[in-house]
Amino acid sequence: MVKKVPDGKQLLTKNTVITNDTVVKNERVESLISQKPNGKLLGFPLRLGLYNIAKDNPDSLYYAWLERKPNRRENLAKILSNKQVDRLSQSFLVSGLSRFLKKTGEAPVIIDSIKIGTTKNRLQGFYSNQGFFDAKVTAKVDSVGVKRAEITYHVETGKGYIIDSISKRIETPALDSLFVKTQPRSLIKKGEQFNDEKFDAERTRLTTYFRNHGVYDFQVNHVRYDVITSEKDTNIDIVYDIEDRKIKRGDTLVKTPFKIYKISQVNIFTNSPIKKGKYKISDSVVYNNYNIYSIGKLNYKPKAITDAIFIEKGNYFSDNDKTLTSRSLSNLKVFNFPNIEYIEDLSTEDENDLVANIYLIPLKKKNLNASIDFNHSNIQDFGITGNLSLTFRNFFRRAETLEISTRGNIGSSRDLPNPNGTFFNLSEYGADVKLTFPRIFFPFKTTSIIKKEMLPTTQMSFGLTNQKNIGLDKENFTSIINYNWLPKDDTTIRYDLLNIQFVRNLNIDNYFNVYNSSYNRLNDLAQVYDTTGTYLDPSTGNLTNTSAVGFIDAVLNGSIPINNQSSDFNSIRSIGERRKRLIENNLIVSSAFTYNKNTRKGFLDNTFYAIKAKIESAGNLVSLFAKQVPQPESDNGNETLFGIEYAQYVKGEVDLIKHWDLGKKNILAFRTFGGIAIPYGNANSIPFSRSYFAGGSNDNRGWQAYGLGPGSSGGINDFNEANLKLAASVEYRFNIVGKINGGLFVDAGNIWNVFDNVEDKSYTFNGIESLKDIAVGTGIGLRYDFDFFVFRIDFGYKAYNPAKEQSERWFKDINFSKTVLNFGINYPF
Template sequence: MIFYSCSIVKKVPDNKQLLTKNAVVTNDTVVKNERIESLISQKPNGKLLGFPLRLGLYNIAKDNPDSLYYAWLNRKPNRRENLAKIISNKQVDRLSQSFLVSGLSRFLKKTGEAPVVIDPIKINTTKNKLQGYYNNQGYFDTKVTSKIDSVGLKKAKVTYLVSTGEASFIDSISRRIETPELDSLFLKNQKRSLIKIGDQFNDEKFDAERTRITNYFRNNGVYDFQVNHVRYDVITNEKNKNIDIVYDIENRKIKRGDTLVKTPFKIYKISQVNIFTNSALKKLRSKISDSVSYNNYNIYSIGKLNYKPKAITDAIFIEKGRYFSDKDKTLTSRSLSNLKVFNFPNIEYVVDTTSGNENNLIANIYLIPLKKKNLNASIDFNHSNIQDFGITGNLSLTFRNLFRRAETLEISTRGNIGSSRDLPNPNGTFFNLSEYGADVKLTFPRIFLPFKTTAIIKKDMLPTTQMSFGLTNQRNIGLDKENFTSIINYNWLPKDDTTIRFDLLNIQFVRNLNIDNYFNVYNSSYNRLNDLAQVYNSNTAYLDPTTGNLTNTGAVFFIEDVINGNIPINNQSNDYNSIRSIGERRKRLIENNLIVSSAFTYNKNTKKGFLDNTFYAIKTKIETAGNFASLIAKQVKEPESDNGNQTIFGIEYAQYVKGEVDLIKHWDLGKKNILAFRTFGGIAIPYGNANSIPFSRSYFAGGSNDNRGWQAYSLGPGSSGGINDFNEANLKIAASVEYRFNIVGKINGGLFADAGNIWNIFDNVEDESYTFNGIKSLKDIALGTGIGLRYDFDFFVFRIDFGYKTYNPAKEESERWFRDINFSRTVLNFGINYPF
């Protein structure tokens, strides 16, 4: 309290006052919104949790610390000489610039913030801004005054008093448009006007109307029209405050000699479209040696034309005979860039002087090809909980315009070698684990199908087709896997903020190469099984003679003995169910997986730019697997598996339907305060040839992007307590809310609450603590809360979140709330960028 009340004004000059607060009172009502606050020219010192921390740091700093040092040094006659005997006379002088003498004060001043002293000039500037703001809202008689109220020693607040008077409303709208063609265009689109009779005057609407008219004209042939050509005459009636609006669009002014001459606007049509495929320089036109005319397009090339004409013209929306349109130009630029074989195109329009029609334009499109081949290589050194030291290398080669129709082929390889002390290493090899893989991706800038789709998916939706194939091989990592993937998908953009993806075929085959390593990977399952074996196992062959614990092979035999009744355990007991559950989970996770699926994904994001913090994003996906595989299995008629299921190449294929919805909403609260909300729901239902969902398609809970009160894979299913190493299920419900705020500079904070869980439903799991059993199971929804710190590097955000288990459904109902909120049980989460 002493520090706050005394030192806060320590460096405020006499006869000056520290600004502590601003208030805007409009017509006797206090106004608090970001738009009004942005008009105030002078803001109080920033605060952290109500305290001006940076001002306090600034006040701690000494003024002229080097002068104070020399005053101290010369205060006693022999002080300099005595000090020089120890560190030399030169070092005595250098001490004045040391961190302890001057550097600390410089750091505090730089980090801190000088006191904001009330400035009458800035008060007048704010008054003028407020008056201008309310004038633009239609309050033409606005008067703004200010007063300064003392609130303590050298402290005061400033109040701005605004009296708006009566608002002015639009009484009539007329027009004065000199070019007859523009007048006709205006009348055709007048119903879309943003300015209506009876509306209160609002200057922002007039600006938006200028933009609307300009866009409309420029998309209907008026090439020379600019936004400053739209003007308004505002006529005010002093008696009733109503106003009359007159649109005033004069003919354009062009310079002829030394004089400006008014000339009517023209409506232009496109008479030619010329495409230069390998030059953006006009002076190189003389070197053109190849050309072709195709569908009213003229295509030119220096050297042999390396593109099929249709590949280029399909990406161009500027057409001969159509009116000039900015929209067509923008679509053409986007579409040509989307081919990924050219740099951003240069499009120019020139008046056609050869056609005899002054209202014709020639469109010239200049393209610079990207390199046909591009090689990229990278290397990373890493450390993780799997490997103590690892080296990862990537090599990728890109071929553009592969078949002369703007196709792109990408071939990439990757490899990793690592060292782990936790793995068996009888030969003493330093790099005792490895992973390598290769991917091939072929992209077509169109829908690649044997039939036409342009009636549904138009070319302005920028459709693409991707075919990709990948192979990965792991050694000494987990169960050692071979993973093969093959995907054919289609992508298009029906709107600027909407993306649709359709996976026609997605094949994934996973083969486990080292199933004997299962209990080394899933330690929790092994430990539970080993504890039960100490009670029930009587076969010493299953044990390691040195430790007395189950061997990996013995653990498998012990499970089989229990299930087959060779070891007498009550099959209704919890111990029996636990052993059976471990066995079933092991059998499921060591099985080779074949997934043949199709999926449809819809993604909409209304965020307008990087600084837009009021938006929503929604993603929905529906996926089915096994139907195509079922047709093949019926034809090949291979033997059934031990489980009685159909197989392809001796492998059971997965069959399920899966649907999920992910919704994100952000609200900008002003002053760098943001409220973010997310909710997710997903379910995967096995049927036909399967009674469970493959691990790679199941859901998990917990982690830095989910419920931050639990580590990844450690929450659920249901109230089971996350007893497995990797807990997953086929139903998930989750919701999160986060309040984000600025602390100082680029350091931000966050308060969050994450709720949700996973459950088993419609599969082969029967334990009620794992399964979703209607509304009563909603009591199993876990709640994690906490606080986070974030540092904004501009291009990404580094995040640390401290999560706590506020409501833990794994505990007894009387002990679920607040039992885990203490520092010793903090769940630390690191992340890059925000979780949603």
């Protein structure tokens, strides 16, 4: 590794910081070190190795090779020409490979005494900012081999300086009064050690407080501190020093006391960025102390705009009011981001008045959008989705938005039957109508519970979809009324008042072509029990799609005698019941409450948590309606509405994600999920669309989607699903080189049937003992970061397979031939 380290120089192999005889392993401290050793992958300096392989002067070596033998150049020139012989020196074969290796690799980090000095100064400054004003830093370079050395930085902090007293010197009396009111919440306390970060945070806190209480001209640099030390001890005195602001008048700076401003006027310009007076105002209205102006006819109901504004006449100036107003106006989605300015009101005798001018630039009233997306999901390995939408803004002149859209999707899935071998073997198309109100649209007033600063919206949507995915082909009609609001910046709440979904299966005769495993089991049993060949096709000796249903009916009604206590009878009955459940049309009328909290501050924030909790109830409203309108019962003896059995269940789930930033592009990510759906009343099972599945690229990656569970059953169905799910995942993410990242993961979880019509104990959750059915998958992944999305490949393996005998469950499927390959877009959680 020292191949390219010059003589007399040393390769840096390690940095160590020792503070008061204790080795410090702190990312904050490590970031102060100006020279760091070459990066390593699994303990090996891969990029340094690539750099060392590269030739330093490949073109010179090439010309030396040409001259090494007489006539070599002339012989090559006869074939290529002299010009091409020279061009070979810049070819990839001669010098391009070395350039690539140097660019991809990393030059050796040579110990630099100047950078050692820089690091010492940074460390001294860091500890001084923490109150160790007498900190001393030394550095020692120790050889650890030929041309190799490590650096040890020794820090002696001395005693920390303690705040003994706090006083103030504030020149503006009005500011002094505000300071006294907020001082109990100060971040600087007597008896605590000096910490520069707390002083910076206190500057920001004070500035925010002053600016939210009318002090319009106040800035963070107006807060200064005098730190008075003593030669006798390590006690310090702190003095808040806030002078009057300085204004330039002519060539001199004049001190002027800070003013506490009130809002005297609020002017709203609805359709022009141009300030008042530049264009002729042709329409205006005064509404609730707001002056609304328009160039041309005013196209908005005044209340629709003023409800989104928190700057009020007579209130003190406040940055919070300005921020809330900007967010709320943007939330209307009929204007560009607003421009809000304040100017002193010269029309009044009071010098402490401000005029707030709000300039709004309308978005286009009509907008046509077209888009195409490439996507991936647990069902769809690859898909192309196209959307065409037409948006009407300010539809009823109260900032409503109407969106009419159509969409189409074609996709490919390896998990679906594909007798013709076509690549795109699933499709979907549909249309939606969505109307959004920038407020709670409800018969009763809700502002005492959901305040307008929570940016509430109401959405009404209607959609119709036709899809060909799992082979039965479906039509799906949805109608939703929901409310959304933000009680905090990192928290979102959604309440679905009404969610109607009607699912109609269009191709039920294709059932046994789709669910091959069910057909194969049924066909094997028919070979044994259909001794007369009544249901077997004479030409093939197998069941057909139609005769398979007849064979099930014959067994259940006793036409084909099988002991109804036998496993074969139970297997045939189970296949028949599953078929009836999956081909039935579904009517789901539900309400749901969803809570979302995400503490992530930005794309680069890798230490955060996110929690999503949802509770859903279905069938209660439609049950009341069905009792008032008598309908015939279904074949199962259940109530119907419009001839369709309606679903009735309660469902709850919690999803928690936690990320830890370990530094140096290393991240530990954790996720856990729990969900249960309990049928009752008019149902003894959960509709397929509301059930849970396990496996796939965003779940347990040791199994394919729908391939895991339920319980220890072994995933014998084509699409295995159940109504209880537990899952957890942990993933260690690290950088390999450049934009190529890696991941090591362990996934655990399973699905079970509980409180429904499934009785087989290998499928059901039977208390604590069923936790032994939790499957464990593990593996390694590669990711490439394209900045705007991450492409992911995960190689999953079954570490613990609950479908096998106890002695065969652990580590029997970890070999290359049993790799489960998962492709994904972005991280799984």
